[in-house]
Amino acid sequence: MIYSRIVGTGTYLPEKVLTNHDLEAMVDTTDQWIRERTGISKRHIAADGETTCDLAEKASRRAIEAAGKSVSDIDLIVVATTTPDQVFPSTACLLQSRLDIHGPAAFDVQAVCTGFIYAMGVTDSLIKSGSARCALVVGAETFSRILNWQDRTTCVLFGDGAGAVVLEASEEPGIRSTHMHADGAYAGLLQVSGGVSNGYDELREATAFVEMRGAEVFKMAVNTLGRIVDETLAYNDLEKSDIDWLIPHQANIRIIHATARKLRMSMDQVVVTVGEHGNTSSASVPMALDTAVRDGRIKRGETLLMEAFGGGFTWGSVLATY
Numbered sequence: 001m002i003y004s005r006i007v008g009t010g011t012y013l014p015e016k017v018l019t020n021h022d023l024e025a026m027v028d029t030t031d032q033w034i035r036e037r038t039g040i041s042k043r044h045i046a047a048d049g050e051t052t053c054d055l056a057e058k059a060s061r062r063a064i065e066a067a068g069k070s071v072s073d074i075d076l077i078v079v080a081t082t083t084p085d086q087v088f089p090s091t092a093c094l095l096q097s098r099l100d101i102h103g104p105a106a107f108d109v110q111a112v113c114t115g116f117i118y119a120m121g122v123t124d125s126l127i128k129s130g131s132a133r134c135a136l137v138v139g140a141e142t143f144s145r146i147l148n149w150q151d152r153t154t155c156v157l158f159g160d161g162a163g164a165v166v167l168e169a170s171e172e173p174g175i176r177s178t179h180m181h182a183d184g185a186y187a188g189l190l191q192v193s194g195g196v197s198n199g200y201d202e203l204r205e206a207t208a209f210v211e212m213r214g215a216e217v218f219k220m221a222v223n224t225l226g227r228i229v230d231e232t233l234a235y236n237d238l239e240k241s242d243i244d245w246l247i248p249h250q251a252n253i254r255i256i257h258a259t260a261r262k263l264r265m266s267m268d269q270v271v272v273t274v275g276e277h278g279n280t281s282s283a284s285v286p287m288a289l290d291t292a293v294r295d296g297r298i299k300r301g302e303t304l305l306m307e308a309f310g311g312g313f314t315w316g317s318v319l320a321t322y
């Protein structure tokens, strides 16, 4: 049996920090409201000219170094992003060129906040089938570029960042299961309605910015994440108590608390980084994983449950032995 094993992780956050107090001067909000309703204190914002690929490259180099690999070992690159540098080539191809890798497949996955979970699912299948042996899986976003900075209901929530993981084929587990779902019927609750083919035209309500019906998304996220946790445990014939670490998508501390309660997990077993960088969409799960690997909380042999929910709607999970 071939498993995909996590052998290295890395993070990059842009230098510029935007605090809740900074936002108080920009929109009608307060530090107290943002912290109480979301758990967010600050977010990082890419500098002018700094792109998703720039963030992805820095996180990737850290992950490759942590894995003890060199770029020549990488034989597949999958980038999850909703904020690619260009329409094409894919950010994965741009990243491949930056890393001076030539030949192996490189492509993007677009599942918004669930993007990294999807990227892990696809990569795991390619490793298990023998198509790849050492893959770079990245979640990278510059969401600041698609925010309406006058809309207090969205601009306080998101930030920029990148997380990366090196997955290697191994006889030892490894990823034990991946679960991916979507229901496009909910597209209108969380979207950027404009785009290349649809165009940008505010009269037709096709804008370049994130629009979200927050309270409805919140309820769906809590219920759906509860179900994905049950599905993942049942598939692996595991009890709630078998999970050592929950590594959730970092959108809102109240959603994270709800999922932890569902798992009857103490918050000591939940990796929480949302306060430090807000919702970074596809980058949030790999950055949280990297944080807890580097600070020594997550140890080899422990069981990790990663999950996410996002626009689409999309949702999913990865169960892995670290």
Ligand code: UT7
Binding pocket: 028, 029, 030, 033, 034, 037, 038, 113, 152, 153, 156, 157, 213, 214, 215, 216, 217, 218, 221, 251, 252, 255, 279, 281, 309, 310, 311
């Ligand atoms: O990652 C993809 C998935 N995305 C999510 O999971 C996000 C899900 N949604 C959420 O996290 C929450 O719904 C929000 C944080 C977006 C909003 O929290 P909420 O507790 O659902 O608040 P609400 O939207 O029901 O708004 C409550 C009040 C409203 O005022 P009224 O109508 O009660 O007078 C809003 O206008 O809070 C007001 N409000 C704000 N006040 C200060 C909304 N945004 C702000 C703000 N500052 N930034």
